[in-house]
Amino acid sequence: MGVDPHLLRTFVCVAELGSFSAAAQRLGYTQSAVSQHIAVLESDLGTPVLQRRPVAPTLAGQRLLEHAAPILLRLAAARADVARAVAPQPAMHLGVTSLALVPGLAALLPAMAELTCAPRDEVVAGVAAGRFSAGLVAGLAAPSDPLRLNDFGPLHRFPVGQAEQVVVVALALDHPLAGRSGLALADLSGAFWIDAPGAAVPLSDLWPMPARVSTRLHGDDVLTLLALVAAGHGLALLPQHLAGTAGVGCVPITEPRLVFRVEAVATSDTDPLLELLRQRTVVPDRGGL
Template identity: 55%
Template sequence: MLMTYGILGRMDPHLLRTYVTVARLASFSEAARELGYTQSAVSQHIAALEQDLGTPLLTRRPVAPTAAGERLLEHAGPLLLRLDAARADVARMVAAPEHGLTLAAAPTALGPRALAALPAAGVTLRVLARDDIPEAVATGTADLGLVDGLAAPSDPLRLPDVAPLTTHGVGEEPVCVLLPASHPLARRTGLRLGDLVDARWLDAPGAGLPLDHLRAANGSGGFRPALRYEGTDIRALTTLAAAGHGLTLLPCTAATGLPGAVAVPLVAPRLVHRVELVHGGSLRGAAATMADKLLEHA
């Protein structure tokens, strides 16, 4: 049975998905429970994949990837994601149009224009970390995505290459550094990013603009995190900044008018907060209507 499965199912996505699950959970029995297989079937899947590739992929006690298994994991995620994206793309072509809309958006991408373009009813809004949004759209768990980030004016964002997706720029605005009102720099009319390399920063990749974006824009290291916030709530992030736990960079519309905090525009380098609409395939129904509204004045 193993020989047949190995020959006929070379790099079979079912085998690959089983392997990824076992490696993630570090347990054959837990993987069997999650996947709905018997433990014997999971063992057979792993053995078939190891026979196909001609090398052990997992140690058994403890369960952990070998060096070859680690290399396979690097390929497995993108491969499985592409398969899921292909399935979702075909399903979009043949499925009947739906009345509802699922929108995946980064918290700072939900500006006034996006909110005004939302349909009056039938919307499911999923606030996600910005790196997870292209995957959500590609795999069909969201109809549309709104991603954002730092960019030079009119430059597109660099998004993960998870599947053939279409992107449209829908808005740009200045960015501001959010400081406590008592901060020595709070009375400045503008700040240069290079002067803030050694400041204490909030590391909030899900809610604010990530520190690696700042490092890339400045072309240097630095921007040492004083506190890491792993949520997606902008209000929590701004409260932390106002309380003096670190600086954060936000689109100016999200940073102004906050109690106990001051938003100072970033004047150099010349950067903007850019928002892009992401979708796969042709849009229909509520998704098409919202996209048209977003792009009307882009």
């Protein structure tokens, strides 16, 4: 038994919006067509996937949702891969996480490249689906481990080893730990953090330590993050090249051994970005902003 991807896409849209009429408007269908799609899907699966009032996934629908997003993404990735095989390649359009473009790495990019800054999962998904020609993502990892990325399909990953940096804790200059030469994550178990996944190393990378959050920053403005740190609103994890900013102290993480790593992701091993990185040495700038 196979599930028609058009029906699956309609189901995901209705479940996301909680409305048949809103889903119809977004998808460009009539409401009756959306209702028919769901009825056919439920007949195919032999069970209801949506309760009607209010509109919400049933238990079976919740299970289907867990599979639907990666299925639809893989289909989009396959379609983009076929398109790339038969059509001229567009100009380089890179998806990048806010901290991935360390200064030495930025110097490698061609002058006419187009960049879009986005969270890590969005960059990887965008590369898989063909929205970006390639991506640059960053995060914490053990010295010999790759970054932990969600599986959005078969992608080629290239660790930009020369861009690896020491991980530092950014804190206010008058913080009790500001004068330390190094810190273990265990030393920070009771600390308050600024949750800023777009502007700092995501707190979800702080395995296995749960983080106590005092302030949340949405977006990728690193300068705003540093101003919050300097004002004592909480700690943040950053790569070493951002150390030395006025009003902010930075102490290296010494235990466990972690590095700030940048990886390039692409759908082809011969992608122009990967070729550039293989040919050139990336030396990060160790200065301030």
